[in-house]
Amino acid sequence: MALVETSMNNTAPVLPPDLPQWDDAVCKAYQLQKVILESEQTRIKLFSSVALTKYFSTAPYFYDGGIQCINGMIPETVSKQLETLLQERQASYLLLKSRNEIQLDINRPVKIDSDYYTFLLDLSVGTDEVWNKCLKAKTRNQVRKAEKYNFNVKTGHTDLLHDFYKVISEAWRDLGTPTHSYDFYRLIIEKLKDNTKLMVIYYQGEPVSCALVLMIDNIIYHPYACSLKKVKSTCVNNLLYWELIKFACENKYNGFDMGRSRLGQGTFKYKESWGANPKRLYYTYILNNDSDMPSYDKLFYKLATNAWKFMPLALANKIGPSLIKNVL
Secondary structure: OOOOOOOOOOOOOOOHHHOHHHHHHHHHHHOEEEEEEEOOOOEEEEEEEOOOOOEEEOOOOOOOOOEEOEOOEOOHHHHHHHHHHHHHOOOOEEEEEEOOOOEOOOOOOEEEEOOEEEEEEEOOOOHHHHHHHHOOHHHHHHHHHHHOOOOEEEEEOHHHHHHHHHHHHHHHHHHOOOOOOHHHHHHHHHHHHHHEEEEEEEEOOEEEEEEEEEEEOOEEEEEEEEEOHHHHHHOHHHHHHHHHHHHHHHOOOOEEEEEEEEOOOHHHHHHHOOOOEEEEOEEEEEEOOOOOOOOOOOHHHHHHHHHHOOOOHHHHHHHHHHHHOOOO
């Protein structure tokens, strides 16, 4: 049975972090603190790492969600609750991730990062229409190129988790990014049950590309997906996207949410090449008076990313979860 709840705002999609099963999975994986602020028509779920309580965020390990309100309006009662939480917990900031611009009245500095977008591809027209009218010619050619390699595509659940983790841990290490723990992915699959799928693509018997697929409210998401660097020239990542689109259409899902990209990034243009429409995300930071928004463009983070790429995979898998769990 699908895990679908009704949003307070009927026009808003139900996102994975809106579900209590998502909360259960991430809190059990990383022992997060969970705080719920609410009034009659508003509900905000905020999370913080027990090990690092410097800030709270909605939608942990996802690009938006966890906020139910009408047209982005946060009433005064909940605004005061936010201010109290910031003060009592001595947090540096509270981060609200939303697809609508948040409006609130609060006696604290507020800054908004609106450089991120997610991408929505309409699948209600079917695979033929998507192939012929949405995809750019270059993208179709890259899918055709990948199909010549005779990749083997499998879908499943925890039966594919070992191969999924083998791919994502290596691919994220090569990108300079710590990966989540094996149990993190396992718990998401187990808690969300029929709303999840794993897709793994194999080349000559070895897993080389993968995605953890979430199916919520007639939309599919792939928040954790990647392909190995050593097979980049085969265009297998294009094949992964096309297989996800075919899977969604065959199972009567009407949309594909392709995930977050920052304006100007290569992934932004890549997702546009599939005919997906950008949807702006609003990251609202409620700051303590002496704090500012975090910046990952500093020299320290660039050096750390470059160093991570050369770390032995076993070591990266061991210490990575203890780092990434604090990046909510």
